[in-house]
Amino acid sequence: MSTTGMTSEDARDAHRLWTEWRERRHEKVSAPYGPLALTGTHWLADHPDGRLPGIPGHWAEAPGGAGVLLTATAEDGLRLDGEPRPLTGRALLGVDGTPATARVALGDRRLLVMRREGLWAVRDFDPRSPGRRAFAGIDAFDYDERWVREGRFRPYAQGTRTVTVENADGKERGLSVAGELSFTLGGETHVLRAGAEGDGSLWVVFADATSGVSSYRFRFLYPAVPDGKGRVRVDFNRALLPPCAFADHFICPFPPAGNALPVAVEAGERFALTR
Structure with a gap:
């Protein structure tokens, strides 16, 4: 396997940056409202009576699909937009950005409103979740500069x-x-289908010969924005576990046809560790 022509100094810097990235990644995953805190995803279509498991209040799709209509009483204990007093009455909710900024809270829990494929759902993030308490880190392959490849998009x-x-x-x-x-x-030349983020960076869902054996069944990769000629560095050392590797209630897409590499990519994250 050939390298990308990195000097020894470049390699040291890359390893240092990777180590720092690993530390930030651990902090993000183990944050109070990170992926480990997710305890449930409830689709409103599955609960036509408006009652969600373990969540008080009445949750229903607003007329015309304009959002989620939440009806609550003081006894429900739901707080809206950080207000100290519980919500009484109705509130129209739209799509939330992140769990930490979700409009509705129940004690320490954050109830995030989301919409996928035209359907509304509520996700329950609890910083005291069993998954977060049991988390012991992310197992990863050792850094190896040989897995840093020059690609073209x-x-x-x-x-x-x-x-x-x-x-x-x-x-x-x-x-x-x-x-x-x-x-x-x-x-050998390999080709993966890639999505594009809003800023032009790429997103890849892939599997390889380690998937389901010495690493999780599939992983994500986020290459940077390609240059004007489509050139982009592909660093498999930064292959990520998908959110569903941390909590069963995430919806993660499997790799599309053609995105299963026949080689063993012994780089990047492998498994979520528990105590």
């Missing part, structure tokens, strides 16, 4: 495409892909 001429993939909850959903990311491993 070629966007689709017709623009973003939607491919159907299975998700971690067993349902099939659309996954947006914007082009193809190519690179070499062991002298």
Whole structure:
């Protein structure tokens, strides 16, 4: 497997930056409202009576799909927008940004409103979740500069495409892909379908020969924004565990067709560790 021509000083800097990235990653995952805090995802369509398991109040889709209509009494103990007094009456809720900034709280818990595939849901984040208490870190392969590859991204001429993939909850959903990311491993050229973020950076869902054996069944990769010629560094040392590796209630897309590498990518995160 060839390298990317890094000098020894470049390699030391890359290793240091990777170590710092690992520390930040651990802090983010183990944060009070990080992925380990998720204890439930409740789809309103599955609860036509408006009652969600373990969550007080009445939750229903607003007329015309304009949001989620929450009806609560003081006894429910739901607080809205950080107000010290519980919500009494109705509130129209839209999509929340992050669990920490979710509009509705129940004690230390944050109830995040989300919308996927036209359906509304409420996610329950609890900093005292069993998963967060049991978390002992993220196991990862040792850093190896050989897994830093020079790649090239070629966007689709017709623009973003939607491919159907299975998700971690067993349902099939659309996954947006914007082009193809190519690179070499062991002298062979490989191509992965990649999505594009709002800032132009890439997002890849992939599997390889370690998946389900010496690492989680699939992983995510976030290469930076390609340059004007489509060139982009692909660093498998920063391959991430998907959110569903930390909590069962996340909906994670499986790799699309063609995104299973035949080689063992012994780089990046492997498993979430528990005590």
